[in-house]
Amino acid sequence: GENVEQHPSTLSVQEGDSAVIKCTYSDSASNYFPWYKQELGKGPQLIIDIRSNVGEKKDQRIAVTLNKTAKHFSLHITETQPEDSAVYFCAASMRTSYGKLTFGQGTILTVHP
Amino acid sequence: GAVVSQHPSRVICKSGTSVKIECRSLDFQATTMFWYRQFPKQSLMLMATSNEGSKATYEQGVEKDKFLINHASLTLSTLTVTSAHPEDSSFYICSALLRGAGNEQFFGPGTRLTVL
Numbered sequence: 001g002e003n004v005e006q007h008p009s010t011l012s013v014q015e016g017d018s019a020v021i022k023c024t025y026s027d028s029a030s031n032y033f034p035w036y037k038q039e040l041g042k043g044p045q046l047i048i049d050i051r052s053n054v055g056e057k058k059d060q061r062i063a064v065t066l067n068k069t070a071k072h073f074s075l076h077i078t079e080t081q082p083e084d085s086a087v088y089f090c091a092a093s094m095r096t097s098y099g100k101l102t103f104g105q106g107t108i109l110t111v112h113p
Numbered sequence: 114g115a116v117v118s119q120h121p122s123r124v125i126c127k128s129g130t131s132v133k134i135e136c137r138s139l140d141f142q143a144t145t146m147f148w149y150r151q152f153p154k155q156s157l158m159l160m161a162t163s164n165e166g167s168k169a170t171y172e173q174g175v176e177k178d179k180f181l182i183n184h185a186s187l188t189l190s191t192l193t194v195t196s197a198h199p200e201d202s203s204f205y206i207c208s209a210l211l212r213g214a215g216n217e218q219f220f221g222p223g224t225r226l227t228v229l
Contacts, residue, residue, distance in 0.1 A: 019218045032216060034221070041116075041223070042222055042223060043119075043206050043221050043223045044157070044206070046220075089156060089157070097183070098145065098210075099145055099210040099212075099216045099218060100162065101147075101159070101218060103156045103157050105155075
């Protein structure tokens with residue numbers, strides 16, 4: 001089955017800096033890659049996603065890039081703010097898996113004011 | 114956007130009792146919902162896939178007689194933890210699959226279960 005590795009496990013940045021979180025996946029059949037933000041005691045919230053027919057996607061301060069050849073994808077947050085502090089999870093899904101997601105281990109992002 | 118609710122948000126029960134958790138898709142129909150379990154500082158672990166009108170599909174290692182899932186309608190799935198024990202204490206999260214929009218999955222706010 002699919003295996004998703006996520007790095008780093010913790011990331012600390014100063015307000016205004018950029019943050020990058022990277023994930024690799026094992027199954028070349030995966031074609032959907034969402035990113036979730038989870039605040040303490042809450043469910044994950046979809047913040048951005050990308051599909052295998054696209055190399056990059058942006059939404060204001062957030063961007064995701066996908067390298068299908070290398071089987072890795074990354075989340076980029078620019079101009080970080082304290083409210084960006086949370087746990088971020090990457091995930092991967094195959095068209096044939098009926099929506100089942102395989103999650104990365106998570107990254108605890110701390111943005112210092 | 115697509116909204117998923119869970120009830121209750123927090124439950125404390127005695128060992129040996131059963132607890133039911135509800136997951137509802139509020140503004141869309143979900144033929145497929147998923148149930149996850151999350152331990153502190155860990156990732157989400159998929160327990161089972163809930164399909165409307167059919168039996169749930171459980172992941173390897175998850176006891177189907179322990180965690181009963183019922184997806185009775187296109188907007189409601191329930192997870193019942195039977196004969197709960199302290200080791201069942203965890204954060205349970207459901208999600209609903211939004212078909213026709215690239216299979217995006219939207220999560221509920223989670224249910225914190227504490228078994229005494």
